Amino acid sequence: xxxxxxxxxxxxxxxxxxxxxxxxxxxxxxxxxxxxxxxxxxxxxxxxxxxxxxxxxxxxxxxxxxxxxxxxxxxxxxxxxxxxxxxxxxxxxxxxxxxxxxxxxxxxxxxxxxxxxxxxxxxxxxxxxxxxxxxxxxxxxxxxxxxxxxxxxxxxxxxx
Numbered sequence: 149x150x151x152x153x154x155x156x157x158x159x160x161x162x163x164x165x166x167x168x169x170x171x172x173x174x175x176x177x178x179x180x181x182x183x184x185x186x187x188x189x190x191x192x193x194x195x196x197x198x199x200x201x202x203x204x205x206x207x208x209x210x211x212x213x214x215x216x217x218x219x220x221x222x223x224x225x226x227x228x229x230x231x232x233x234x235x236x237x238x239x240x241x242x243x244x245x246x247x248x249x250x251x252x253x254x255x256x257x258x259x260x261x262x263x264x265x266x267x268x269x270x271x272x273x274x275x276x277x278x279x280x281x282x283x284x285x286x287x288x289x290x291x292x293x294x295x296x297x298x299x300x301x302x303x304x305x306x307x308x
Contacts, residue, residue, distance in 0.1 A: 157199035157279055159304045164229060165190045167200060168207060168239065172227055175211045183221030186211075190229040193237050197304035198280055206273040206284075210241040210296050213269065217245030217294065235301055236282075242295040247288040281305025 172188045179186045214225045226242045277284040282300040289295055 157202055159197050159199055161195050162198045162200045164193050164196050168227060171207045171211060179215050184215055184218050184223040184225060186225045188227045193229045193231055196237060196300055196302050202276045206276050209269045209273050214241055214243035217243055236299050237302060239298045240295055244293045247292050247294050
């Protein structure tokens with residue numbers, strides 16, 4: 149349902165480091181119980197214009213997926229913020245899990261590696277990021293792992 153519904157966003161100023169620190173803090177006990185370290189690093193990005201509730205869905209999904217991919221540690225999830233330029237910021241979520249099999253297209257609707265997964269989380273996350281005027285991508289890390297990169301405009305989507 150969330151995938152099919154048109155994204156209606158309510159933009160406001162969001163202090164990105166504090167926002168992400170809250171999400172990371174929420175997942176740290178879950179990760180620690182599985183012997184997974186979670187780190188957070190920022191390079192001074194302060195504010196973006198975004199729908200905080202919708203971005204919460206995106207980053208909760210990425211953290212949850214990373215922790216579930218590792219399952220039980222030792223393992224690591226690294227969350228970072230970087231400035232790409234004056235207009236874009238990048239939030240990266242990298243994990244030391246097994247990575248996506250080559251046969252899986254992670255953002256395709258109903259694609260999943262989870263036994264009980266519906267394959268909606270990343271597809272919905274992509275729709276939310278696109279509605280913000282941003283982009284989302286993933287890459288396998290060698291020897292194992294995945295990195296998700298979410299690029300967001302600092303000042304909200306450009307009017308069309």
